[in-house]
Amino acid sequence: MDAMILEAPGRPLRRVALSDPQPGAGQLRIRVSACGVCRTDLHVVDGELPHPRLPIIPGHEIVGRVDAVGPGVPASRIGERVGVPWLGHTCGVCPYCQGGQENLCDDPGFTGYTLNGGYATAAVADARHAFALGEEGDDISLAPLLCAGLIGWRALSIAGRGKRLGLYGFGAAAHIIAQVARWQGRTVFAFTRPGDAASAAFARSLGAAWAGGSDEAPPEPLDAAILFAPVGALVPVALRAVRKGGRVVCAGIHMSDIPSFPYSLLWEERQIVSVANLTRQDGLDFLAVAPQVGIVTKTTTYPLGDANRALDDLRAGRFDGAAVLVPDPPDQSGGQ
Ligand SMILES: [Zn+2]
């Protein structure tokens, strides 16, 4: 198979030809047809997340078809279209797994971080953590749902039921969750990088009632705010924007330091919470809701071999929506 591997943080991914991985007990192998590029991949590549398994194949928004199964996995799964998310393995026996919080598992495996991911033409995955995707929708459009959609969904659930919802950072996750929130009857306020008129217009095109810079106050107090931007300075900004009893949800895995702020911003039962990973139930719930919402993902595709360019473009904010890697067309494959 072809794969893009990270050998050390801070270095570009390198393209390599490897023998196809063999599925072990409880695993299946997927012929990858699309893999989304998530901001978490940038945090891994840039060395902002500690102790990745190295070398590692990044990528945790995998869509493809099962072409082999290991012992204990029914052969009937061969041919199934599946999606593999960030939480690639859980132990099943720790207090968190036993208590319905497998997202906090003590011995987890994370796709594209501690388990090889989908920046490749093939991947193996824990069969219990590979979601059946059915046959509706095309592979490229579905890929961003596997993390941007799924983590966004968990963040939206944790934000509570408040009607006026602020989204800070209008990238892959926000562009999906804005559609879900609108479908739920909420009013969406989108906060983009100051001066980024294109992202603000993109947010309005997806139903945001208001869009402006993150340095602006919303026209009315928010019931909740979700921070998708990995910018700690936005925590006090968002606290200032929510009403009494309002909640600020930090949805990213990594964030720059949060500056000190007066206690008065937190007073009156405002809350700050983080969202870590996902549970399989989150995935099942979200993948059931997504077709009802009629989510339209905006994607920019890159050939697998251009993964470094996709990551650079994400870092620089050069596209709206989500980047998706696709295996090179057959007439270009085999090159290095
Ligand atoms: Zn566990």
Ligand SMILES: [Zn+2]
């Ligand atoms: Zn992700």
